[in-house]
Amino acid sequence: MMEARSLSRRFGGLLAVADVSLSLRPGELHAVIGPNGAGKSTLVNLLAGELAPTEGQIFLDGTDITGLSVAERARAGIGRTFQRTNLMLDMTVLENARLATVIPFRRLLRRADRETVPLAAARRALQRVGLPESALARTLSHGQLRLLEIAVALAGQPSVLLLDEPLAGSGAEDAAPIAALMKDLSREHAVLLIEHDMDVVFAVADTITVMVDGRVLERGTPTEIASSAAVRDAYLGHGGG
Amino acid sequence: MTHASTRGNALLALAALAIASMPFWASAYHMQLASTALIAAMFALSLQLLTGGVGLVSLAHAGFFGLGAYSVYLIGPASVALTLPAAAATAGIAAAAIGALALRTTGFFFLMSTLAFGQMLFFLFHDTPLGGSLDGVFIQRPDLFWAVPKAARPTVFLLLNLTVLSAMYAGLWRLMRTLFGRALLGIRANEHRMRAMGHDVQRLKLAAFTLAGALAGVAGHMAALTDAFVSPDLLGWHRSAEALLMVLLGGIGALHGPILGAFALTLLEELGPMITERQRLVEGAAILAAVLLLRNGLAGIRR
Known part of the structure; x- marks a missing residue:
């Protein structure tokens, strides 16, 4: 609370x-x-x-x-979204959501594609808002970008x-x-x-x-x-x- | 930051093989020239970790290059097994200290504070007895595990520099694929959002700044080893600007861009005087044309 x-x-x-x-x-x-x-x-x-x-x-x-x-x-x-879309527009939808998982410093040198926790959290969040994973954020419609804002906040659990x-x-x-x-x-x-x-x-x-x-x-x-x-x-x- | 495709990496490997074969067909002069380009590529590649990796533009980078070079002079006659890690550590520690202060600022103020810190390092070697002499000093090369006859030096140094650059590129290529690398790219794309998502942006930037400084120190060490000469000029801010130019020319968005940029600029410096006495004019025009026409630098030509 x-x-x-x-x-x-x-x-x-x-x-x-x-x-x-x-x-x-x-x-x-x-x-x-x-x-x-x-x-x-x-x-x-x-x-x-x-x-x-x-x-x-x-x-x-x-x-x-x-x-x-x-x-x-x-x-x-505490997760938040922004009034003005505030995302990584040149990254894919999945990459945006994956970055929401903060990894402890000592584990940062692991290969990104082998780390399953951020991937699972990102996928769950994206499925929930119904966005395509591989699309480049820049190509999304305004409404989809607003959903991605929420998904990114959600992926941080x-x-x-x-x-x-x-x-x-x-x-x-x-x-x-x-x-x-x-x-x-x-x-x-x-x-x-x-x-x-x-x-x-x-x-x-x-x-x-x-x-x-x-x-x-x-x-x-x-x-x-x-x-x-x-x-x-x-x-x-x-x-x- | 994008990475060279499989085909791009294959082309880079072919280029490395061509350089490695130079002892069979090139003159000593051209091998020395290739060594100069390889060292410039190491230096620019270390800067790319900041510029392309995190989106930081630093003018202190030559300071770390010079520290690496001067480490060889200050340690004195010793094995490369000592001088190389010492050069990396000295430059890395200096980068950590400078980064801890400079990274409190952003944008233009970060640029200016790195300029100030870089010039402090320059004057440390230029205006105090630490640097030996204003005009530079000849040094005894670090011991390379085996005796290198004078005639074999261009070959040995060429292969050594090629090995170090290849290792640096492979290391950074892997690093950018780790969670650390992804986080750096996230900061470059949107630092504010990364902070709002909970990332310790300051710590990540400092880690990148320190690592980039240590790698610049390695490049400086290889310059001292190759040339057996160090001078305060190595730490001048114009050297940092030159490395930024190599990054820009090669492509900020690609990890291998600075390697292309360093070779292109070295080649341009070599060919310029053949065309006119005003070689800077030729270089300037060529760089301007490349920047205007190639939005993603040389690395973007075949993307």
Whole structure:
């Protein structure tokens, strides 16, 4: 389980994230929504270790990981995807996914083609998202690249998945399979989802946190959030979609 | 980074055989010239581990080449069994120390910090008594297990340099197929994502920088052994730039590219003066044409 306690992040005079606490539990898909500039991506970057919080702490299974680097957090079991596709485009789909397995330094001189652990993990992840192994990542469609983003995060066998706008730039035809996949993933992983597509969020989320101006405005089940007058006023009024 | 195909490796093996047969048909001068190209190829190949392998452009590399060469001078008369590992270790340790600091920076700042560290090494031998003399010093060659008569030197050194280059190429070819090699290529392709996936990018880059430095030290050792002469000029930043040029000319994307680039540049330096006194102009024009016309360098011609 991942837990953020009173996280804040200040950029000069701007308080991008203000006193945000949330928990990510295995078997739960926790969506964070909010208009542009609400601090959602900053929150993901704080959880993933790309940014250090100005205040607050982050725990993974009871251990304080606030001081850990991005790589250390990934090795501890936090996998993430990026809002903008962030892959090795000149490598094959399989190579992208294989690199997700971090090998201890003492075993690095083994032949890559004889090492079965990264291969098995990569194949499992790719089968799950349904991507062709041998295709060059550069040749994939946008929707397939979004799936590869998820597969690469999955191949690292994380316990927590941070999905930063996995549907960014996708059309309606790509949205349905990715939404089904996310729901499926939340059965085994603790999933945090940042997403602008409200239809998808309300269809897949177990818990929704609404952020406005860096603060948590409301938290509850999709039904509770849909009926919240505060959310309608503050969030939908911003026209954030 | 791509590797030579089976056919490409067969062609490289044929070229190696042609060089190995030079004692039967070439003059001593041409064998010495081939040795110069082989040493340049070792140096450029060691740099390719950084450039093509991890995507790092370093201007400190000649410093490690020079350290390898000066190790022979500093150790004094000794067996090659001592001088060769000592040269590799000295250059490798220096690379580890410099890399630990320089790799804290990236991009342009990494380039500039390697330039600064490289020049520090240059001035260490240029401006202190450590280097013996400003103009360089003649050295006693390391002992090669058997007495080499003067007339046999071009042949022996040619075969020795060919063996060391072949071993270096084979070693790097294997290394790039290991999990370490794949991780380096991942860093070259997308360092940020590799970090996000949990790889200790800094440690991997430092390991590559250290190994590349040690291999440059081996190349420097072979230069000292072949020429029996070392000078501070060996550590100058322009030597690093020249090696980068060989990598660029041969192809950044191919492991065997620098070997082709080193031979092409050595040949160009030899042929240039035959055409005009302004040989640099010929070299410059040829390199410019190659870079503009051959996007993947010489190694990309038959890909």
